[in-house]
Amino acid sequence: MEAVEDPRLQEVARKVESGERLDFSDGVAVYETDDLLGVGRVADLQRRKLAGDEVYFSVNRKLYHTNVCALDCSFCAFYSKPGDTDAFEHTPVEIGEKAAEYSDVISSVHIVGGQHPAWRIEYFEDLFTEISERAPDLHVKALTASEISWIAKVSDVSVEETLRRLRDSGLDSLPGGGAEIFHPEVREKICPEKEDAEGWLDVHRTAHRLGVESNATMLYGHIEDVEHRVDHLLRLRSLQDDSGGFSCFVPLSYQMENNELGEAVEHGATGRLDLKTIACARLLLDNFRGVRAYRMVVGEKLCQVGLDYGANDVGGTLMEERIQSDAGSNVDQDVGRDEMLHLIRDAGRVPVERDEMYDVVERFDSEARAAGD
Numbered sequence: 488m489e490a491v492e493d494p495r496l497q498e499v500a501r502k503v504e505s506g507e508r509l510d511f512s513d514g515v516a517v518y519e520t521d522d523l524l525g526v527g528r529v530a531d532l533q534r535r536k537l538a539g540d541e542v543y544f545s546v547n548r549k550l551y552h553t554n555v556c557a558l559d560c561s562f563c564a565f566y567s568k569p570g571d572t573d574a575f576e577h578t579p580v581e582i583g584e585k586a587a588e589y590s591d592v593i594s595s596v597h598i599v600g601g602q603h604p605a606w607r608i609e610y611f612e613d614l615f616t617e618i619s620e621r622a623p624d625l626h627v628k629a630l631t632a633s634e635i636s637w638i639a640k641v642s643d644v645s646v647e648e649t650l651r652r653l654r655d656s657g658l659d660s661l662p663g664g665g666a667e668i669f670h671p672e673v674r675e676k677i678c679p680e681k682e683d684a685e686g687w688l689d690v691h692r693t694a695h696r697l698g699v700e701s702n703a704t705m706l707y708g709h710i711e712d713v714e715h716r717v718d719h720l721l722r723l724r725s726l727q728d729d730s731g732g733f734s735c736f737v738p739l740s741y742q743m744e745n746n747e748l749g750e751a752v753e754h755g756a757t758g759r760l761d762l763k764t765i766a767c768a769r770l771l772l773d774n775f776r777g778v779r780a781y782r783m784v785v786g787e788k789l790c791q792v793g794l795d796y797g798a799n800d801v802g803g804t805l806m807e808e809r810i811q812s813d814a815g816s817n818v819d820q821d822v823g824r825d826e827m828l829h830l831i832r833d834a835g836r837v838p839v840e841r842d843e844m845y846d847v848v849e850r851f852d853s854e855a856r857a858a859g860d
């Protein structure tokens with residue numbers, strides 16, 4: 488590729504052009520190069536080969552059943568302890584009512600929460616049953632792998648039985664949270680009480696076997712280094728080779744405010760790191776349908792630039808998002824369809840509204856780009 492200057496990146500470009508799979512050293516080269524424009528060119532080529540020009544978005548609503556959590560991960564600004572003034576606990580009926588409220592304009596609900604010290608699997612079976620009865624067409628994406636592990640532990644049942652019972656009561660897919668950074672050198676510092684990497688991967692492996700698809704995430708821009716990020720991406724690729732059940736990879740740029748880890752981190756992720764992470768994901772995760780530029784964590788403008796760095800998904804219009812906003816994200820939460828269409832069309836791409844299984848809800852034309860371009 489002529490416009491790529493760094494010799495290590497030229498080797499990555501050669502492999503992408505010839506369809507050769509990238510390895511650990513290629514991922515490190517993407518992160519270490521100074522040639523950011525070259526990274527974009529190589530990742531964009533990979534995106535065009537793997538995913539075409541369509542950019543996916545969805546219209547959904549975030550719901551939180553509780554913020555009470557037995558753990559205290561150092562990067563988290565969301566959790567409360569029982570009895571705290573800001574602690575909240577919703578009943579299954581309340582969550583069912585909230586889900587049904589917008590069911591004529593949204594295609595899915597996304598439900599996550601704290602790891603409640605006392606709530607057993609029956610609470611979650613009731614919750615999904617309530618939603619299924621009130622809004623049978625809504626796709627229910629809920630509970631991170633960490634939450635699934637926790638519910639299994641509190642309920643004294645296996646992960647497989649937990650997933651099977653929740654699926655049978657209305658759970659459709661899992662979000663990708665809780666992955667953080669897999670490598671124990673980092674994981675043991677930022678979330679020592681969470682299950683280890685193999686535990687997280689095993690929940691997803693089991694879910695995929697039971698027909699429950701899922702997303703995957705990586706929390707970057709704190710105390711991890713390049714090797715930890717590349718290791719994380721390759722562990723995801725390896726599971727996807729085996730199970731094929733991941734839909735989308737969502738890079739989560741660490742938000743520094745209102746959490747303990749922020750005191751140990753001098754600077755959060757820069758725009759260059761955000762773009763390189765999107766690009767590295769697209770280059771290494773050659774078996775994932777979607778790579779997201781998540782506007783709630785990188786902001787609308789960088790999200791749009793991310794479409795030139797390998798992204799083919801901009802996520803959802805997330806009404807009532809809290810996890811990122813509690814930790815400092817000030818991105819407007821209630822962005823609607825029109826704004827999504829404009830953002831994607833202005834990048835010269837084709838907007839496609841999707842559901843959580845990447846089935847097309849509506850394919851839009853790409854229309855003229857914004858005036859002044």
Ligand code: SF4
Binds near residue numbers: 563602633
């Ligand atoms: S990240 Fe999740 S498990 Fe960790 S403290 Fe926050 S709510 Fe609890």
